[in-house]
Amino acid sequence: MHNKTIAEISRDLAAGEYSSTEITTDLLARVKDLDKGLNSFITVTEEQALAQAKAADERRAAGNATPWTGVPMAHKDIFCTKGVLTTCGSKMLSNFEAPYDATVVENFNNAGAVSLGKTNMDEFAMGSSNETSYFGPVKNPWDTDRVPGGSSGGSAAAVAARLVPGATATDTGGSIRQPAALCGITGLKPTYGRVSRWGMIAFASSLDQAGTMTRTVEDSAMMMNVMASFDKKDSTCVERDVPDYTSTLNDSIEGMTIGLPTEYFRDDISAEMQQQVRNAIAEYEKMGAKVKEISLPNTHLSVPTYYVVAPAECSANLSRMDGVRFGYRCEDPKDIEDLYCRSRGEGFGNEVKRRIMVGAYALSAGFYDAYYKKAQQVRRLIKNDFVEAFKDVDVIMSPTSPTPAFKFGEKTDDPVAMYLEDIFTIATNLAGLPGMSVPCGQVNNLPVGLQLIGNYFDEARILNAGHKFQQATDWHLKAPQGIE
Amino acid sequence: MEWEVVIGLEIHAQLATKSKIFSGASTAYGAEANTQACAVDLGLPGVLPVFNEEALRMAVKFGLAIDAEIGLKSVFDRKNYFYPDSPKGYQTTQLHHPIVGMGHIDIELDDGETRRINVTRAHLEEDAGKSVHEGFSGMSGIDLNRAGTPLIEIVSEPELRTAKEAAAYFKKMHSIVTYLGVCDGDLSQGSMRCDCNVSLRPKGQEEFGTRTEIKNVNSFRNVERAINAEIERQMDILEDGGVILQETRLYDADKNETRAMRSKEVENDYRYFPCPDLLPVIIDQDYVDAVKETLPELPDAKKARFENDHGLSATDAAVLAANRDLADFFETAAKIAGDYKLTANWVQGDVSAALNRLEVGINELNITAEQLGRILQLIKDNTLNNGGAKEVFNALVEGKGDDVDGLVDSLGLKQVSDTGAIEEIVAQVLVDNPKLVEGYLATPEEKRGKAMGPFIGLTRKAAKGVNPQVVMEVLKKKLEEL
Known part of the structure; x- marks a missing residue:
């Protein structure tokens, strides 16, 4: 049963093949069995999941089920869930129970989905390997000596290991697409403003966006149908109709123009990696798509720009974790100064502290113009690159990450090498565009991801392109050894 | 050396919105601690x-009321600092693009002159919560009810030159915001608070001296006293050849002195940057014009109208125009009475006295403008004399009735001016008091004026509301006839 996709489970539940309680019980047992080795969950909400499943079965019996009623899934532990721990992968929030649900969580609850729990992640979504989590690293189901990517490594690993057919995730600089690529699954980061950020613990507010982790593009479209909504509680959420993303999946892509940015096919990316992506492009050409070389000339500025903007915003966003009202508080503080210093010193991990310091520095008097202001100006240039490119092409394609999954500890002592993991994904966040990663091949038995970048609010088109690829290939069906 | 004082004020005025600036929680004052703080106000993740x-x-x-440029695009920034009553670790405010740009107000000085004071800007921001230091042995309590209450911070140019001017400026701002209904102006509840920047420089010198900032002064009187205390302190230091430290100070009203706050709180680098959770606020001229339509008559215009159209003195007009409720009360009463001067005297006399005695605002007083107008109308048509009018006024204030004409009747205050009727009453008084009459007749001619007193009292006692003028004349005539 665990190999079923969301679409299949939805159909089976509707046909009465099995009940939500049955599949929920089955998957919970699987989590218990396999997750000890993977560590993809921080909290498993067994009791609550079974209650939701029971309610879903009753709702179906009453005749008002949605396509999501009774379908099991999981939430990244960055989304606030009422009455359940929401840790954000940090010691700082290791005791934090939110008194409210994130809009994304509420949307899935309203649709009748069943949440099995909260997935592991890099601390406060800062990391590309899931090694910064206070709750221990997540292992890549393809090779447990390797990282699953980050920050949404728990969601990616749980979906790749068939513990859940889908999970929510967030992406600030590649945190959905890179782990999706490294775990051989499908990950979509929508346009900034498409999905509400209410209740999603902020890392970098102008870059954060919630999205999907699934095995198929079709499932991603089904998740988007529930997640995307206008929300008055998020001022940056855009008021715009939500299409039925599943309705255009099978549209023809004949004549679609694919842009290949020369800057994303660099010499330092291994020939094998590049070949996998080239093969995928060839597949598209077979389906009638046209390919065009394009240039995104400011690409080389995206990582440095990101590492000014994101830390600056996080330095303020994380100030509320001060040990005063919630979360971790140090023992026996001498005075308020001591309470702040030790609660934050003991509650945050090194990567989080590093970024807070970088951000505070970039914003400090005398440096603001040289760093933060300059970064915002460069950000506009990066965005303009894409705006220009999309005048000529429908979708931009590239590798998702420069390498397949790497080994634990390989990059932990070299933050810059770690930051370069997101070199192909970061510009999309700076521009606010939607991006998706689909599995497109393997190198040394490790999955490789193809990134599809769409124009603003053009999620339907990249889902369409991704789905067509999955109709023509079977990379998305491959499972890690021992998982089948 | 002769010194020139330079003062600039930063006034924080709480906006009278029902809910907070960034959340739906109520802004009402005085609720139990932390009952009006929602997840947003608590700064939850x-x-x-x-x-x-x-x-x-x-x-x-x-x-618009201070004739300022309106920011058609204003931007919220985060001001970063750690403090227990600042739940997010930053305050959301407006640094580079405030909603209100350069404007000005006119203040009246004691000599009757007016001075124009320029207002640099006014920006929107959120208020902090409160730390409570009593009752938590060894710890502090935090009340976040006030956190997120909308404020405008109004920044003046450093153009004020005396503590008196500063107080007049604060008063005028108070008058304007309460006129507009954008702030309830309640100083005791902290609805308006004032930071005073004070520096001294040798007379004639262009360059400003080093300034200090006195934080959170919350009454007109204390603004004047605090600034004077600070001027004195700075002058002593400068006269002794010392230097002023740029610092934040607090005013101790009991000791009438300012004290330095911990210097740590002064050295903050606030690391401002635009708040990524809020979009820039864009408005157009149509919006501004529509708001302009809703502006009430402002104190200066009202004062001018009282002077020019109704012949009030500048002082009377200023006092009556300063408070919108009082001005409305005055105008309603004056229209009914048909006499602005008489009404002005009453409002500044008996009405003000009652307000002070009862420590209430004009709208809480037990007498309406219509009732006062009616009383004054009755004075004007000679139905009431001044004493009778006061008696009716007091009866109303004390809650002894609410119908003016009814009270005039029941208290027997209707003034009798009919000479025939008064002659009858006087004749009766003389008949009833033969001993007094004997005494009077025995009084030497030059002292008879004084000896007439008891007869006046008795006549008025016998018939309340008799016109005293007429009583005097009739008495004189009758006694002379004896």
Whole structure:
């Protein structure tokens, strides 16, 4: 049963093949069995999941089920869930129970989905390997000596290991697409403003966006149908109709123009990696798509720009974790100064502290113009690159990450090498565009991801392109050894 | 050496919105601690601010009232600092693009002159919560009810030259915001607070001296006293050849002195940057024009009208125009009475005295403008004399009735001016008091004026409301006839 996709489970539940309680019980047992080795969950909400499943079965019996009623899934532990721990992968929030649900969580609850729990992640979504989590690293189901990517490594690993057919995730600089690529699954980061950020613990507010982790593009479209909504509680959420993303999946892509940015096919990316992506492009050409070389000339500025903007915003966003009202508080503080210093010193991990310091520095008097202001100006240039490119092409394609999954500890002592993991994904966040990663091949038995970048609010088109690829290939069906 | 004082004020005025600037929680004052703080006000992880448009409307209204440029694009920034009553670790405010730009107000000085004071800017921001240091042995309590209450911070140019001017400026701002209804102006509840920047420089010198900032002064009187205390302190130091440290100080009203706050709190680098959770606030001229339509007559215009149209003195007009409720009360009463001067005297006399005695505002007084107008109308048509009018006024204030004409009747205050009727009453008084009459007749001619007193009293006692003027004349005539 665990190999079923969301679409299949939805159909089976509707046909009465099995009940939500049955599949929920089955998957919970699987989590218990396999997750000890993977560590993809921080909290498993067994009791609550079974209650939701029971309610879903009753709702179906009453005749008002949605396509999501009774379908099991999981939430990244960055989304606030009422009455359940929401840790954000940090010691700082290791005791934090939110008194409210994130809009994304509420949307899935309203649709009748069943949440099995909260997935592991890099601390406060800062990391590309899931090694910064206070709750221990997540292992890549393809090779447990390797990282699953980050920050949404728990969601990616749980979906790749068939513990859940889908999970929510967030992406600030590649945190959905890179782990999706490294775990051989499908990950979509929508346009900034498409999905509400209410209740999603902020890392970098102008870059954060919630999205999907699934095995198929079709499932991603089904998740988007529930997640995307206008929300008055998020001022940056855009008021715009939500299409039925599943309705255009099978549209023809004949004549679609694919842009290949020369800057994303660099010499330092291994020939094998590049070949996998080239093969995928060839597949598209077979389906009638046209390919065009394009240039995104400011690409080389995206990582440095990101590492000014994101830390600056996080330095303020994380100030509320001060040990005063919630979360971790140090023992026996001498005075308020001591309470702040030790609660934050003991509650945050090194990567989080590093970024807070970088951000505070970039914003400090005398440096603001040289760093933060300059970064915002460069950000506009990066965005303009894409705006220009999309005048000529429908979708931009590239590798998702420069390498397949790497080994634990390989990059932990070299933050810059770690930051370069997101070199192909970061510009999309700076521009606010939607991006998706689909599995497109393997190198040394490790999955490789193809990134599809769409124009603003053009999620339907990249889902369409991704789905067509999955109709023509079977990379998305491959499972890690021992998982089948 | 002769010194010139330079003063600039930063006034924080709480906007009178029902809900907070970035959340739906109530702004009502005085609720149990932390009962009016929602997840947003508590700064819980994951929450987001949504800007309250009513706060925008009020800020624009204020800007128009001080003839300021309105920021058609204003931007919220985060001001970063750690403090227990600042739940997010930053305050959301407006640094580079405030909603209100350069404007000005006129203040009246004691010599009757007016001075124009320029207002640099006014920006929207959120208030902090409160730390409570009593009752938590060894710890502090935090009350976040006030956190997120909308404020406008009104920054003056450093153009004030005396503590008196500063107090007059604060008073005028108070008058304007309460006229507009954008702030309730309640100083005792902290609805308006004032930071005073004070520096001294040798007379004639262009360059400013080093300034200090006195934080959170919350009464007109204390603004004047605090600034004077600070001027004195700075002058002593400068005269002794010392230097002024740029620092934040607090005013101790009991000791009438200012004290330095911990210097740590002064050295903050606030690391401002635009708040990524809020979009820039964009408004157009149509919006501004629509708000302009809702502006009430402002104190200066009202004062001018009282002077020019109704012949009030400058002082009377200023006092009556300063408070909108009082001005409305005055005008309603004056229209009914048909006499602005008489009404002005009453409002500044008996009405003000009652307000002070009872420590209430004009709208809480047990007498309406219509009732006062009716009383004054009755004075004008000679139905009431002044004493009778006061008696009716007091009866109303004390809650002994609410019908003016009814009270005049029941208290027997209707003034009798009919000479025939009064002659009868006087004749009766003389008949009833033969001993007094004997005494009077025995009084030497030159002392008879004084000896007439008892007869007046008795006549008025016998018939309340007799016109005293007429009584005097009749008595004189009758006694002379004896």
